Amino acid sequence: MQAKKRYILVFVSCAFLAYCYFGGYRLKGAPHRPRRAQHESAKDGGVQPYAQLPNYLGSHELQPLSNKTNATVKRTVACRMETCFDFTKCYDQFLVYVYPPEPLNSLGAAPPTSANYQKILTAIQESRYHTSDPAAACLFVLGIDTLDRDSLSEDYVRNVPSRLARLPYWNNGRNHIIFNLYSGTWPDYAENSLGFDAGEAILAKASMSVLQMRAGFDVSIPLFHKQFPLRAGATGAVQSNNFPANKKYLLAFKGKRYVHGIGSETRNSLFHLHNGRDMVLVTTCRHGKSWRELQDNRCDEDNREYDRYDYETLLQNSTFCLVPRGRRLGSFRFLEALQAGCIPVLLSNAWVLPFETKIDWKQAAIWADERLLLQVPDIVRSISAERIFALRQQTQVLWERYFGSIEKIVFTTFEIIRERLPDYPVRSSLVWNSSPGALLTLPTFADSSRFMPFLLNSMGAEPRHNYTAVIYVQIGAALGPNAALYKLVKTITKSQFVDRILVLWAADRPMPLKKRWPPTYHIPLHVIALGGNGRGTAGAGSAVGGGGALPTSRSHNAGMGAATGDSPSPANSETLTDSRPSISQRFLPYDEIQTDAVLSLDEDAILNTDELDFAYTVWRDFPERIVGYPARAHFWDDSKNAWGYTSKWTNYYSIVLTGAAFYHRYYNYLYTNWLSLLLLKTVQQSSNCEDILMNLLVSHVTRKPPIKVTQRKGYKDRETGRSPWNDPDHFIQRQSCLNTFAAVFGYMPLIRSNLRMDPMLYRDPVSNLRKKYRQIELVGS
């Protein structure tokens, strides 16, 4: 090897080695620090690398505290329920007091109340929340219209601070609720500028933002327009549930834009998304007096496009509807889109959606971000057909249950506040977000949804077994040994599903002695005397059968005075002030009813055991509906311009009378504790129509018709001549009841059905021995 080459080689090698020694670290990473050596050993040992690290929490952190420590930090700035609400007023009941209209005073005559605020007050005053006694009230509602606090608006009420100061129970707003739709005014539309100090009052306000909302205290409500109905209102526009929806447009918006000022950027840039094919987003600058002066160079072009589309048509024909913020965060469009079943795409950063604490809007709306406006088309295109299908249905559920009318919005607000009370049970998110919703699910009935008829299928549960037969005795015809009532009891006793029998004695005649009743063997028989004339509801004795397996151990207390100690179970019977006992008592939620199924019977019902058992098995598959025998129908009578009621044999029916029907125990509770007192009063005064009302209630809850089983139509013992059913007035009364009920509900909840349920081999030309329900075959119509 040549020396020269060799030296070069040696030199290069040395240089390389030197580099390796000094510079190689840089390729490997950070220098090795000796102080961490212990961790390396831990790692080599196969132990988790953090094993050597100290715990973040030392035991001293959890030691008992000395008596001196006090952790509460007082704040006075904002409000929470604990600091600004007096719970002691709400222990027993949740009642709302509405201040009377202001008298004429130094401020002059009271300002007129806007139509919407009047509707809010009416809804409260006619509801079960209302009390006229301020001492009993938990919540106070102002008589001063605070809906519109835009000082430029014509509905703006002046001098509110001094008006508030005059209120006798104001107390810096404690336990008050203030409804508000608009606050602030041009140019900044400040959310908190109400023009008065709401103090410790709960704000139920539209267009709230995350920052202004007092967590767990204020309630965000939707913005509704001036013609919003007090009750019921329009149903959701989605009639058909097509999959996929196949709407003409994917995304639509038609509305004003402001060119300048707060909240204008989003709407001003919407034209970027407009393509005229599946995305129609058109705006106009044409609003206000001086729009010409403010217009920018897009206005003319925008206006041209704007006029090509109709707002309603867009709503109906679009899958998604853009709901961008206006000057304020919320807009009418939100509810309009919801009703139309057009899935809202929200472009309103920091807006607290209505009732957000309870309603899971992810199931009904799409959140977009104003900052990412241009991504909106991609977002809506990426949503799967299944998701759209679910979202659209959910818009309808929410609309119908919480937003359809002012009454629903106000009641939902109250229920949200009510759930914060210490003694009131909290409904789960599942209840809130599925039909029939929280307003119709009274959590005081039971703490688990298992005891309710609605969510059983989605929980994979079934109603509890067996039924309680409740016989309502109104006439009390002379009871021979073959009396219909005794026959009925005998029939029921033979049923394999009966749990116990309850006889509600509302007749004037004295109750028969215990030995007269047919033996019921192991099935307990309770006879409860309902207050007849002069006896008063409160004093109604309850005679309870022993319920032992031996017939001799049954003891009926036939005497009125010697009640066996059980006080009448539901306390609510007193809510009816009339001294006359109401026929609604047959639907009281008696404690004796311990099964989910209630078989409601009239004393003269003639049914055989197979019929009872069959109807019960049908009911088990439709526990949320009324399942029974006597069917009736309602129809719209054009000549009278009113609802008609018919008991004729028709090809359809919409009512199944509770003279012989199964329904869920929960409806007794709902009937007694939820129905408007106006309705109950109608029933009490007419001593009639309670069965129609029950049908309206159940259809209102389920939005489904009742179910008629098998052929039997005549279910009354014809021999009982004294039946009020034979009275022609009785029938006319029922017709007028129907109309009253529809008026109070705000719509006609009844729904028609065209089918009846028969046993599988019913009237089939096969051997009778093959049939399970043979007795039914023998029943004629």
Place this chain on the structure above:
Amino acid sequence: MNKCLINHSRSPPHTRELILNCLTYALFTIVTLCGIWLLWDVSSIQNFMSDKKDTMVLDLSRTQEVVLESDSEQPRARNVNCTFWDCLNIYKCGQNEHDKLKVFIYPLQEFVDEKSEKVATTLSAEYFQILEAVLKSRYYTSNPNEACLFLPSLDLLNQNIFEKNLAGAALATLNFWDRGENHILFNMLPGSAPEYNTVLDINTDNAVVLGGGFDSWTYRPGFDVSIPVWSPLLQHYHPPTQFSRDRKYLLIVAQLNLLPLHLRTIRELSKKHADQVLMLGPCEGTDLALRCTRTHHQKHLEYPRILSRGKFCLVGRSLRMGQPDLLEIMSQNCIPVVAIDNYVMPFEDAIDWSLATVRVRESELHSVLRKLSVISNVKVVEMQKQVQWLYNSYFKDLRSITITALEILESRIFPLRARSIRKWNAISTNSRATFNPLFLPSLSPKSQGFTAVILTYDRVESLFLLIQKLAVVPSLQSILVIWNNQRKMPPHLSTFPSISKPLKIIQTSENKLSNRFFPYPEIETEAILTIDDDIIMLTTDELDFGYEVWREFPDHIVGFPSRIHMWNNVTMRWHYESEWTNQISMVLTGAAFHHKYWSHMYTYALPGDIKQWVDEHMNCEDIAMNFLVANITNNPPIKVTPRKKFKCPECTNTEMLSADLNHMRERSACIDRFSKIFGRIPLRTVEFRADPVLFRDNFPEKLKRYNDIGSL
């Protein structure tokens, strides 16, 4: 080398040359070896970039030391007005993949003060696990430029054990700090004596705080995340899967650091109701895993095991809002009773705590027993199940907690990906719990009518007859003929019977049974009548009425031929039965109405290989459809009208051909097979069928709407 040495000894004249040569070679060899080693070392970093780097980030031996200068600036104070909408830079998110959250982790660093040489924070085992969980999750990215969120490796879990000012200064030195934008800071114990702030007490500017002790005053809704306070006791503790049903105490109070005021209340309660309330205090020594009764004879009890003896366990107010007791209680499947006003429960925007906890206001603590005793046993069991499921899904270790927190952040940033509250809270192990996708509570409109989908192979004659019969059904909207024969072209449209309703023919590319359930875009109605080409006996009234029934039960299968499944005690198998029985559990799709959504589900969402299996065996598609619908809705099918004979109206039912027997055996096997795949028999047996209201009534026929209802 040896050779060199030998040469060296043998030939002295060339000694110098040889020595030099040898040295050169030796040097060269060493250099080469060094080079190879070095190359290997470097390449190993590059080759195993993905997994090697992961561990490198958390390599404790490579912690960098950063010296904080004494005058280094503090970040700005926590911005209390932060909302998701203005403090989080959304543009950093979803850069590479549109809807994936990416989190960058700063490498481990140790911040030391220049003067005092104090360390800003010491890394704890818990924080290490949190970092590790993020690192190993799908959220991790090593590239700060594509990261949406930044996670400092600075351990801020417990405010008591770090220097407030140093930690603040350390945050400010982070490379991408930028006023804390998009930074997430985990903290479990915030505040320190005496005022015990409920949020991390250092200057965090715009950073998101994932805090363990928020109250509603400090929590920035939609921006911060409330996390649970981890209990080190649970670190190596694996709760049993089964707990004893015997829970002796109604309420157990084992929290050591209750406020004295509440402690007194509880003590009084436990004195008055000694059989219902168990009150535990600390034992001598500091072992937290032991608790002692507060009576005279101190009994040492193993904690948290003892909590499994109570139905309810109290988490009460202490100096801080969040307490590790909550998780300890949940780990024992005890139902937490939370008596901390204004406490923001962990993950409260996702978890519905009302299903699993009881909340009591602090001022009502004295009446807690009254509140607990009225809770029904059913509810208690429901809550226990919920507690156990929540604990196992979201709280069982630091990894679950970290991932849940990140998922909540992700669902804010990409709301489209977000799970609904129902999905967050529905116990996923309950196979019977379902969600009916057809939940619109209204009848379907009559106006739309139905689409008849006829699957046919080559029976043209009977097909034409069927088309003619169908065409006169008033509620029929259109007919779709699925021509499943590839060898033969369908007859020309002109040869089809001329009808007044639209008719379309689709020729399939493969003879598959599942073609009858394909959700063709040509089907414009909600309702589909699937009908075999030989079902020609159904009358107009029957079909019209069938549609009417479907309208009332749009989420059910509504149809004519019915079957039943039964358990055979001899063969110990499911058995398929076509006898005319009093019960049915299936309605065959040879003549049945269903919602188009079910066709979609059949095509795209049948579990297992059922669809493929059905297509291969050319059988049981109708059973599969019944399983599918029943499994999703828990609803039974509905049989309409008495008709039972379909295939050959002449033959009586009792004559069973051997082919038929085979057929039945095959179908029984289908039920067995499907029930294994579905994990249960979802079918529901019913005893009713739907008839017109005036069916068989003694009533003038002409006044009946559906009077042409055949028998059998």
